[in-house]
Amino acid sequence: MIRIFSLLLLAFLIVSCSASPGAKKIVRFWAMGFEGEEVGPLVRQFERQNPGIHVDLQVIPWTSAHDKLLTAFAGNALPDMCQLGNTWIPELHAVNALQPLDSLIDSSNGVNPDEYFSGIWETNRIGNRTYGIPWYVDTRVLFYRKDMLNAVGMHHPPENWNQLLEAAKLLTDYSTKLNNRKCYGIYLPVNPSFEFDEIFFAWQNDGTILKDDDCYSNVTSSNDSAAFDYYLNFFKRGYAPTESNATTNLYQAFASGFVCMFISGPWNIDQLRNRVPYLNGRWAVAPLPMNKNRAANAGGSSLVIFRDSKVKKEAWKLIEFLSRPKNQLQFYKTTYDLPAVKSTWKDSTLLGNPMVAAFYEQLEAARPFPRIPEWEQVTGKMGEWIETVVWERNTLSQAIRGMDSDINRILEKRRWLRRTGRMFE
């Protein structure tokens, strides 16, 4: 308790120590982790073009960003603008901290909604308002060992659910024999909430997880439960490992053939190239195998302005600056974060690269998670239940019943706010 408290106190002290030089307008900008470290040169370029504005950039580690934002909100210490993982927008919207940007977008000649992937743009909209501008985007694709897939006679990546299951089976057998120890066709998280995988499988089967304006659980529906069943099949048949340590050493595991496929995001292209360079040319990425559709999550970060900011106009200028295709491209080249503005993709380093092109196709099919602040709790609960089935503590139907009642309990507050007209949009 004391430890948690002192951490909060420390966070508070750090937050309250922002300097303020000169008579320039100061825009306080929080950026997270690697992006925060790499955005510096662009920010300085912006300052040179706009001598009247000083940007006070603060880099915040991803791991503490979420807690810090909400404690800063509670302590009235939020900055003017911020990079926000787009799944956090509903939470900060629920506390009414975000500035709607619609009028700024309407009069802007730099930011045009048609220039963005629609699924990504949607993650920033709640009700009829837009609260963030996509900065970089992210979704999930299939990473696979091309050489091993060829060896088992599949000369293209799995394109649908049946082929994925088949590929996992063949690769499991092949790699186990080759390495003379138990290996697996695919890595999938045992507790999918860590990587949000279960919902894509539900979506791909036209499931929705939630229904009635995200006020009730829908996991008992046949589409949802069939998707869970499909996911669990990989574990039941021994095609996916139950030991989670495959994640800490995913690159090694992938290189040694301990796992031959996994579902992940764009940062792993660069990671694989650098960490296991000897594997180059023997792996590739492909859009996710589809069932009824190819949905995956619309991830990434957006830039938002906080409601209490006194320099909204200047902050918006910085957002417009960071959204220019030229600057988006420069940012891509230092971070490998995929650009949110579509015209940036025309550059040869992007669409000319088959690895990256797979993401473009997948992004066109991306969808936002349900935009409710309870989502993290919902997905956490689902993950816990799924994990109990993997470890054979429950049957799938028991787990689905448990999930259903847990999710409905979590959403009770939301229903009450709705019913009594307290929810603002």
Place this chain on the structure above:
Amino acid sequence: MDRRKSAGSAVGGKRLSARTAVPYLFIAPSLVLLTIFFAIPVVIAFLMSFTDFDIYSLANLSFARFVGFRNYANLYSDPLFWKAMFNTFYFLVVGAPLTILVALTAAVLLNSKLVRFKSVLRVGYFAPVVATLVAVSVVWKYIYDPHFGLLNYVLSFIGVSPHDWLSNPFWAMPAIILFAVWKNFGYTMMIFLAGLQTIPEALYEAAEIDGAGPFQRFWKITVPMLAPTTLFVTVVTLIGYLQLFAEPYIMTGGGPVDSTLSIVLMMYRQGFRYWQMGYAASIAFVLAAVIFILTMIEMKIQGEARAA
């Protein structure tokens, strides 16, 4: 009487004299700080535990509802809470005696005249206590690694097949306990060492003359003479271990299948990840009650043992 007269007050000496006010002035700063940073938050948290305070209430206080004892009732019917309770007690019941035993052994050995390089060993045993928990738990994560880990490597010499320590629901808690014992026994050992040094040498000499062997001397002199130290150490370890948090938070995240989820970790998740502050507050008060009851029982048992 004298004092009242010297105050010279007209209202029967009820007003504070300068002399009686002085001590209050001295304790005022810490009293004020304690009230602001301890008493008030505790009272607020207690009230909060009877509401459904959550992220919506952060925006508008009127979105929090008074729910009576519902948080406590939900806690009672939440299987995860009982799982966390079980895990915490598992950790306590195995970990605490083990820590005290290892600490006592180390202290007795270090106190022995036969051991050389005492200060080096003392520093070595105490080093894990002052090492940053986050850093050493990362190191231990590597030690426990199923493919490249040191532990599996060492065990392979005695023919033990490799285990996936941290991602196996059965082994994860023992692995956490082993780590916690290593991390914490140094502190307890130091207190035991201090306790050992207060035992008069004459007692041992007398016993030796009467023909007591080393084991008899240990059981009949060292152990009873250390009783007050043991009480202190037990209470401190009990309170500390019931608040198990950082070890599973960093090493396992409470998994696999919640096999290392502790009460405090559950509270942290509910409070700071899901913003269910009301529910988290009710967990905090249940934990406080458990610690209070256990400490009372502990004091009672030790008190009776001493009286007997």
